[in-house]
Amino acid sequence: MSERLLELTGVSGGYGDIQVLWGVDLAVNAGDMVCLIGSNGAGKSTLLRCISGLGVWSKGRIAFAGRDMSGRPAADIVAAGIVHVPEGRRLFRGMSVRDNLLMGAYARRDGAAAIRRDLEVVYGIFPRLAERTGQDASTLSGGEQQMCAIGRGIMAAPRLLMIDELSLGLAPRLVEELGEALIKINRTGVSILLVEQDVITALELASYGFVLDRGRIAIAGAARELMVNPLVTDAYLGATALAVS
Amino acid sequence: MLYLQVLINGILLGGLYSCIAVGFSLVWGVLNIINIMHGSLIILGAYAAYFAFTLLGINPFVFVPIAGVALFVLGYALQAGVINRVMGAPVLITLTLTFGLNLILENAMIFAFKADYRKVIIDPPLGLIEIGSAFVPRDRLYAMLLALLLVGGLYAVLRTTRIGRAIVAVRMDREAAALMGVNVPRIYAITFGLGALMAGSAGSLMSVIFPISPLTSVAFLGKAFVICVLGGLGSIPGVMVGGIALGVLESFGSLWLGPDYSTTIAFVLLLALLMFRPTGIMGKRGFE
Numbered sequence: 001m002s003e004r005l006l007e008l009t010g011v012s013g014g015y016g017d018i019q020v021l022w023g024v025d026l027a028v029n030a031g032d033m034v035c036l037i038g039s040n041g042a043g044k045s046t047l048l049r050c051i052s053g054l055g056v057w058s059k060g061r062i063a064f065a066g067r068d069m070s071g072r073p074a075a076d077i078v079a080a081g082i083v084h085v086p087e088g089r090r091l092f093r094g095m096s097v098r099d100n101l102l103m104g105a106y107a108r109r110d111g112a113a114a115i116r117r118d119l120e121v122v123y124g125i126f127p128r129l130a131e132r133t134g135q136d137a138s139t140l141s142g143g144e145q146q147m148c149a150i151g152r153g154i155m156a157a158p159r160l161l162m163i164d165e166l167s168l169g170l171a172p173r174l175v176e177e178l179g180e181a182l183i184k185i186n187r188t189g190v191s192i193l194l195v196e197q198d199v200i201t202a203l204e205l206a207s208y209g210f211v212l213d214r215g216r217i218a219i220a221g222a223a224r225e226l227m228v229n230p231l232v233t234d235a236y237l238g239a240t241a242l243a244v245s
Numbered sequence: 246m247l248y249l250q251v252l253i254n255g256i257l258l259g260g261l262y263s264c265i266a267v268g269f270s271l272v273w274g275v276l277n278i279i280n281i282m283h284g285s286l287i288i289l290g291a292y293a294a295y296f297a298f299t300l301l302g303i304n305p306f307v308f309v310p311i312a313g314v315a316l317f318v319l320g321y322a323l324q325a326g327v328i329n330r331v332m333g334a335p336v337l338i339t340l341t342l343t344f345g346l347n348l349i350l351e352n353a354m355i356f357a358f359k360a361d362y363r364k365v366i367i368d369p370p371l372g373l374i375e376i377g378s379a380f381v382p383r384d385r386l387y388a389m390l391l392a393l394l395l396v397g398g399l400y401a402v403l404r405t406t407r408i409g410r411a412i413v414a415v416r417m418d419r420e421a422a423a424l425m426g427v428n429v430p431r432i433y434a435i436t437f438g439l440g441a442l443m444a445g446s447a448g449s450l451m452s453v454i455f456p457i458s459p460l461t462s463v464a465f466l467g468k469a470f471v472i473c474v475l476g477g478l479g480s481i482p483g484v485m486v487g488g489i490a491l492g493v494l495e496s497f498g499s500l501w502l503g504p505d506y507s508t509t510i511a512f513v514l515l516l517a518l519l520m521f522r523p524t525g526i527m528g529k530r531g532f533e
C-alpha cells in the first residue's frame with residue numbers, strides 16, 4: 001500500500017454556532033486521485049475549508065505527510081504543499097492571467113527560474129491560457145477561468161491539489177478537457193482531491209471516492225465499486241439524500 | 246497672464262495633494278479603513294523634517310526618504326499591534342479606533358511641539374523659474390515633482406512587485422489571497438505602513454511650503470477625503486487626477502472668491518460629486 005499523504009480522523013467543523021461536519025474520516029494516498037461527492041449543502045466545501053484553515057472552526061486531526069496540521073493558518077497549509085482551488089474559481093479581477101498565475105506562486109521559495117519553468121508547464125497544459133496571458137482574468141470564459149484557477153493552483157507546486165466543483169457551469173466537452181488535464185497533472189506526481197457534484201465525471205477520473213452526506217462520510221470505496229453501488233446511483237439519479245441508515 | 250499663473254499654482258499644489266491623498270486612498274481601498282489619523286501622520290512627517298532641518302541642517306527634500314521609512318515603521322507597528330485586532334469588525338469600529346488613535350497622536354504633538362505654526366525657511370531661497378509672464382517657484386516645483394515621483398513609485402510597486410501583487414490580491418479577495426499562502430494580517434500591516442510612508446513623505450515636502458501646526462492635520466485629512474471621492478476610490482491614477490483637480494479648483498476658487506473659501510469650494514464640490522457621480526471621475530473598483 002502506498003504512503004498516506006492526507007489523513008483526516010474524526011474531523012468536525014462549521015461556522016460559528018453551526019456545525020456542518022460530524023467526525024469525518026478521509027484519506028488520500030500519495031499519487032492518487034480521490035473524489036469527494038455529495039449533494040448540495042452536504043459540507044464538501046466546508047471540509048476543504050477545514051483542511052485549508054479558511055474561516056471555519058474545526059476539531060479532530062488533520063495530518064499531512066505524517067505531520068499534524070490541525071488548526072494551522074492557511075499560509076502554513078499552502079507552505080506544506082496543500083493547495084485549494086476554491087469553488088467559483090475566485091480569480092483576481094483586474095489582474096492579468098499571468099499575474100493570477102504568479103499569485104499562485106506567491107508562497108514559493110525555490111526561486112524565479114523554477115517559477116518561470118512552471119509557468120511554461122501551465123501554458124503547456126492549457127495552451128489557451130498562453131494565448132491570453134495578458135488578458136484581464138475576469139474577462140475569460142467560464143472554462144478558461146477554471147483553467148486559470150487550476151493553473152494558479154499548479155503554480156504553488158502542490159503535493160496535493162484540492163479542486164472544488166471542477167465542472168460547475170461548464171459544457172460537457174470542456175469538463176472532459178479539464179479532466180484530461182487533471183490526469184496529466186496527476187501523472188506528474190501531484191495527488192488530487194476532487195470535489196464534484198457530477199458523480200459520473202468524478203468517479204471516472206478518480207480511483208477512490210468518498211460520499212459525504214449531511215456532514216458525515218456515508219460510503220467510501222473504490223470508484224469502480226461506487227459507480228455500481230445503488231446508493232450512489234440512486235442519489236445521482238435525483239433522490240434527495242442518500243438513504244443510509 | 247493671471248490665469249496662467251493661477252493654473253500653475255493649482256497644478257503645483259495638486260501634485261502635492263495627490264501625494265497627501267494616495268496613502269489614505271490605499272488604506273481605505275485595501276483595508277476598508279477610513280484612517281482618521283492620516284492628517285496627523287502627515288503633520289508628524291512635517292515636524293520630523295522641520296526638526297531635522299533646524300537641528301541637524303538636513304534639507305527637507307533629502308529628508309523625504311527618512312521620514313518615509315520612519316513613518317512606515319510606525320504605521321506597520323500600529324496595524325500589526327493594534328488595528329489588526331479589529332479588522333473583521335464593521336467599518337464604524339475601525340473608524341472609531343483610528344479616531345481615538347488620532348486624538349492620542351494629535352495631543353501628543355500639541356504637547357511636544359506646541360500649537361504654534363512653524364515653517365522651514367530655506368536660505369538662500371531656491372528662486373523662481375519664469376515662463377512667459379508667469380513664475381514657477383522652484384521649491385514648489387521640486388516638491389511637486391518629488392510628490393508625483395512618490396505616487397508613481399507606489400503605483401509601480403503595486404503593479405510589478407510580489408508584495409504589490411499580494412496587496413492588490415488581498416483587496417480583491419481576501420480569502421482567495423489567503424489560499425495563495427498570503428499572510429493577510431502582514432499584508433494589512435505593510436499596506437498601512439505604506440499609507441503612513443506616503444503621509445510622512447508628503448509631510449516632509451509640505452514643511453517647505455506650508456506653515457505647519459498640529460492643528461492643521463484636520464485640513465489635510467479633509468483634502469485627502471475630497472480627493473478620494475473626486476478621483477474615485479481605489480485607483481492611483483484617479484488620486485493623481487483628483488489631487489490636481491482639487492489643487493486647480495482651490496487655486497481658482499481663492500482667486501475668484503478669496504482664499505478663505507478655498508476649502509468651502511472643495512467640500513461643495515464633494516457634495517455635488519457625491520450626488521451626481523458617486524464613483525468619482527475615474528472611479529472603478531479594484532486597486533491599480
Ligand SMILES: Nc1ncnc2c1ncn2[C@@H]1O[C@H](COP(=O)(O)OP(=O)(O)OP(=O)(O)O)[C@@H](O)[C@H]1O
Pocket residue numbers: 015018020038039040041042043044045046047087197
Ligand atoms: N459562511 C457560512 N456561514 C454559515 N453557514 C455556512 C457558511 N457556508 C456554508 N454554510 C452552511 O454549511 C453547510 C454546508 O455547506 P457547503 O458549502 O460546505 O456544502 P457543499 O457540499 O459544498 O455544497 P455545494 O455542493 O452546494 O457546494 C450548508 O448548510 C451551508 O448553508
Ligand SMILES: [Mg+2]
Pocket residue numbers: 044045046087164
Ligand atoms: Mg461547495
